[in-house]
Amino acid sequence: MTKAAEIELASVTKAYGNTVAVHAISLKIPAGTYCCLLGPSGCGKTSTLRMIAGHESITSGDILLGNANVTDLPPAKRGTAMMFQSYALFPHLDLVDNVAFSLKMKGVDKDTRRAKALDMLKLMQLEPYANRHPAQLSGGQQQRVALARALITDPEALLLDEPLSALDPFLKIRMRAELKKLQTSLGISFVHVTHSQEEAMALADLIVVMNDGRIEQAAHPRTVFERPATAFVARFMGDHNVISGRVSQTENGSVTLSVPAGADFRAEGSAAETGEPIDIAIRTDHIRIGETAIEGFGFTGTVSNIEYRGSSVKLTATGAGIEEFTAILGDKVFFSNPVKVGEAIQLSWAPEDVIVLGRAGN
Structure with a gap:
């Protein structure tokens, strides 16, 4: 697994025409941190995540991963991987080919990529389902497939856009524990967008509370709870x-x-x-x-x-x-x-x- 790297946002702004979605935010996420971007709808948290991933262009400012400035790099060259809210699994492919897809795009040979995909499915406790298609899985299993597919590239940081929003309340709590355990065992940074205070408190080492495109407070959950800044x-x-x-x-x-x-x-x-x-x-x-x-x-x-x-x-x-x-x-x-x-x-x-x-x- 790739070594974790610090993520730094330096005066990052995102504007859509005359509308500023993110206002010159600066943030350091230490290597190996579980960070939750928390706030109401429209506060800029998903735009921030997508800029870190490279799926959204930056109007001004810089994003650094470790010592590298990745501001102008395409997503595949950044050392990050993104897990989308919809999971975006391919319905016509079995789990192995779903998980191995990004390696296929990189030209990795079939045997190597399938072996690595099986290793990732084993990590997610999905090896017995390797030949199934996504429609044959539960919501929690589909989420683990999406996680395996994101992690197969050995990213330095995993970016998660409201990963638990589609799950029922009991499964949410179980998957929270699995995400935290996975992040701890991999040792890489997870940056997780959520509008749930409970989810952020349960998961994060660092909560970044956003409002109207600005950071109101970035601190440990206990500090946010006991000493709110605003x-x-x-x-x-x-x-x-x-x-x-x-x-x-x-x-x-x-x-x-x-x-x-x-x-x-x-x-x-x-x-x-x-x-x-x-x-x-x-x-x-x-x-x-x-x-x-x-x-x-x-x-x-x-x-x-x-x-x-x-x-x-x-x-x-x-x-x-x-x-x-x-x-x-x-x-x-x-x-x-x-x-x-x-x-x-x-x-x-x-x-x-x-x-x-x-x-x-x-």
């Missing part, structure tokens, strides 16, 4: 409440932010000045209910929705100028003192649980 990341990951307002007071590294037509809240460790817009975040599982709040670290709200989730309960409230505020409570905590929709409750959090968020592009 309000977009905090909201998109779905595990934080975001409160937006303006700084109304500053004092010794502590700020008070005022929510329009709502309450005042406090945050430690901000350099923001009076009058500036500010966003803060508090993790949903750090919210307490029914306890008296320290001033500026809580509010009285009205329960608008309750969802029972087995081991936890999701409670949503409105109040203090905030339309939707979520608390995730352990089932024992909630049912020891249950509340109902329409009830007024006190929500509070500890000062150290407040994260001051940055602004995109800062």
Whole structure:
């Protein structure tokens, strides 16, 4: 197997006429990393993947693989391999010929390429199905054939465009584990496009959160979860409440932010000045209910929705100028003192649980 190489994007821009899909992004993906490009539809993640693969031209900037600048190289010369969302298997060929196809295009002799294809099918635990056609396989098996076909060229990086989107929920979870195991055993970089936060958290060593053609945050999953960089990341990951307002007071590294037509809240460790817009975040599982709040670290709200989730309960409230505020409570905590929709409750959090968020592009 080819040695893994670092992937670097240097001020890469993609424009379609007057529309800029990717805005001068810079990113380093260390060799041997499982990287997930994560974001909503239209954020630029697939365009970025296709530019790394060479299936999309670059408007400006450079892409480097190891020490080589591959910006102007065709896909086959880059040292990358791409697995498409549709798998793109040939229905009239058996699995061996499907997997061996790229070697055939390179002029590798029949015996050599078939032997290598059988080795790849063995790696994917598909050897018993070698003579079958794609239509005779399940979705998960077809995906493994597509993986084998991509990996037969010994790429330095494997690029995956929403590879799990066509699978049912149970198979998705199983294939996630297989992808992670495969990446670890091969030791090469996987760059995987997804819009699923859960998928990215489960797989990645590096999550790159994209929005509107820009990178909002690139970090380890735990950092993205515990220290979201911007309000977009905090909201998109779905595990934080975001409160937006303006700084109304500053004092010794502590700020008070005022929510329009709502309450005042406090945050430690901000350099923001009076009058500036500010966003803060508090993790949903750090919210307490029914306890008296320290001033500026809580509010009285009205329960608008309750969802029972087995081991936890999701409670949503409105109040203090905030339309939707979520608390995730352990089932024992909630049912020891249950509340109902329409009830007024006190929500509070500890000062150290407040994260001051940055602004995109800062």
